[in-house]
Amino acid sequence: MTRTDVTTTEAEDSGPSGYAAARLRLLTEGARSGPPRRSALSALTDEWLTGLFDTAAGELGLRGVSLVAVGGYGRGELSPRSDLDLLLLHDGHDDKAVAALADRLWYPVWDLGLALDHSVRTPAEARRTAGEDLKVHLGLLDARHLAGDLGQTAALRTTVLADWRNQAPKRLPALQELCAERAERQGELQYLLEPDLKEARGGLRDATALRAVAASWLADAPREGLAAARRLLLDVRDALHLVTGRATDRLALQEQDQVAAELGLLDADTLLRQVYESARLVSYASDVTWREVGRVLRARSVRPRLRAMLGGGKPAPERSPLAEGVVEQDGEVVLARAARPERDPVLPLRAAAAAAQAGLPLSLHAVRRLAATVRPLPTPWPAEAREQLVTLLGSGRPTVEVWEALEAEGLVTRLLPDWERVRCRPQRNAVHVWTVDRHLIETAVRAAAFTRRVHRPDLLLVAALLHDIGKGWPGDHSVAGEIIAKDVAVRIGFDPADAAVLATLVRHHLLLVDTATRRDLDDPATVRAVAEAVGTQSTLELLHALTEADALATGPAAWSAWRGSLVADLVKRVSAVLSGDPLEDPEAAAPTAEQERLALEAFRTGGPVLALRAQTEPPAEAPAQAPGEQEPLGVELLIAVPDQAGVLPAVAGVLAVHRLTVRTAELRALPLPDGVDGSALLLDWRVAAEYGSLPQAARLRADLVRALDGSLDIAARLAERDAAYPRRRGVVAPPPRVTVAPAASRSATVFEVRAQDAPGLLFRIGRALEEAGVRVRSAHVSTLGANAVDAFYVTPAEGGPLPREEAVSVARTLEEMLRG
Structure with missing residues (x-):
């Protein structure tokens, strides 16, 4: 029950109202929580049910009947909203009277709104059902007598335990399979942002399974810390029940702060870290225990044959040196x-x-x-x-x-003493699937596959282990990690030069992917900045491998063939600079024949011209992906439009209406061939369908024509779609942020936009920039989970960067528009 859903009365009797009032007071006593409250709640419930049973059994004149608590209630561990697991045992002599007794017990429980899991069986039926249903057998292992015939309950307990021990060679493998299936469905508690405290691997179900293994006498779990871990998970579940008023085991994000406060913890991160530590201990104990079960069962199956072969002697275990x-x-x-x-x-x-x-x-x-x-x-x-x-x-x-x-x-x-600060540390980012420490190990695992493509695999592997070590400290984790990594490197015996390389790798482990997805790679300033940060070819080689390993270890949303191709392109350009090759001026790059043809056709027809070209393979220099990880890079969309205002929001809006995701976007003015007076805008974009197939180019062109002449109201269409798909309740996105990236380009001003991803976001940004009177030269779009991180290279009409004051003003205006 919760603090508010029970009606209290002044009467303190054995009836439902008296029990309800006493229960409510118990749950609202702040001084009593944890095991004392669970035990007191169980004792209070015992007393109430015993009173109901004694009264009803006496009035019905029943003998040979007993009331038994099983499962969590049998263990005396009632949480505020726990089910009452009850078994009514009887000798089978008076079924009608037993049914009447059951009604006298179950209905008062239901009347109070308590969840009830009940059964009525003879001892023989209970034993037979346990033999057929593993879950029933597990519940009976914790059977506890409440009222009635004590000898009947004791006999059942003895029989059930004997059956469990005798059937252990068959029952325990089935229990292990049950645990594995549950873990496959629910995931690992120690890594989930919204874990199920009971069902996920390392949760309360697994702790109960370890008790069952111990009861078999076949094997036992490592006991150190296990009871405390189980107690912590139960305490968290108690607090969750009180906060939500529901019988839930799912620790949802929106309730974690309240649960932490209920337990007197600093914040939700502290709560999650304690939950993860407990789950990790239960998981490790489970792994060790199931290995021991397997070893014992193998030994039992082999020993009779070996003894026969050796004349009854006990064989010595084989030991192979490693x-x-x-x-x-x-x-x-x-x-x-x-x-x-x-x-x-x-x-x-x-x-x-x-x-x-x-x-x-x-x-x-x-x-x-x-x-x-x-x-x-x-x-x-x-x-x-x-x-x-x-x-x-x-x-x-x-x-x-x-x-x-x-x-x-x-x-x-x-x-590694610095490991303590990242151990079990949660990452509140939907892109990450692991805690910080597990992510570091996963990165090393991924990096192990790349050791053949670098000259210093030792530096790659240690950098993988340390690249996020700074997340245990305040501030930018890359900056903090650089200092820690250098200190650790010296401590474990690397010379100063290698320690400096490791520090550089940790400091810049996000540099390649951030630059490749958010900056214009045709801008010489972009490539020079990366080359200056990296310093040498060998460091670039290591950083490339570390970047891919880090992204693959983060989660499915962090890496793709598209991102891999962009990073590979950047690495190729930076490598050329480090080798001494001069950078070409991007304005000097001549248009291709196809681009010239599209621009000329757009000028002649006075409207947009489109060309779609599918890309399913990454460039030759892109890193290879494992089988099954290949994905289309999307489609190259070339659009030529006579030079005019409003092109960026029009194109972005049409693509959003057709549910196309923009991955990269480049815009530039293209002079027409000699003899033709005028210019065209060329848009070279990479797009992909959110789902389904790509729309036909003719439909895109028709809608783009209408968007440019104002007959298609993009904003209204997107608003209709937003209204049809409301956002999830309870999710509060952080506010958008727009910054001016200093010295990111010598030929343009770079705005970096971070905002909650949403259909039409690029359309809104494009419209705001158009209204600010600036020209967008290129856009670089990146989406990580629910977050969009986009960069826009803008210039005034005459070209070049914006004056600083104007750039700050445009950034502020754009941010205010996004907030609105």
């Missing part, structure tokens, strides 16, 4: 008998690298022994330690599981 002090045993990496962690500070990294290279998990006992006995590494690290770290990072996907094992026992923060 590295100095490290061996493989029974599918896990363990320490050799002669290993001395207290004398070998490199052993944790050596064992981790060997495990990742072999694609095997690190034994829990090995990791705990290392954590308890190993000496700290000296500063700077010996060469072997640095090499083993690089080997671990370069092992690909197996690196993740090994790193998680080290982190679970605190070894990562002992090796």
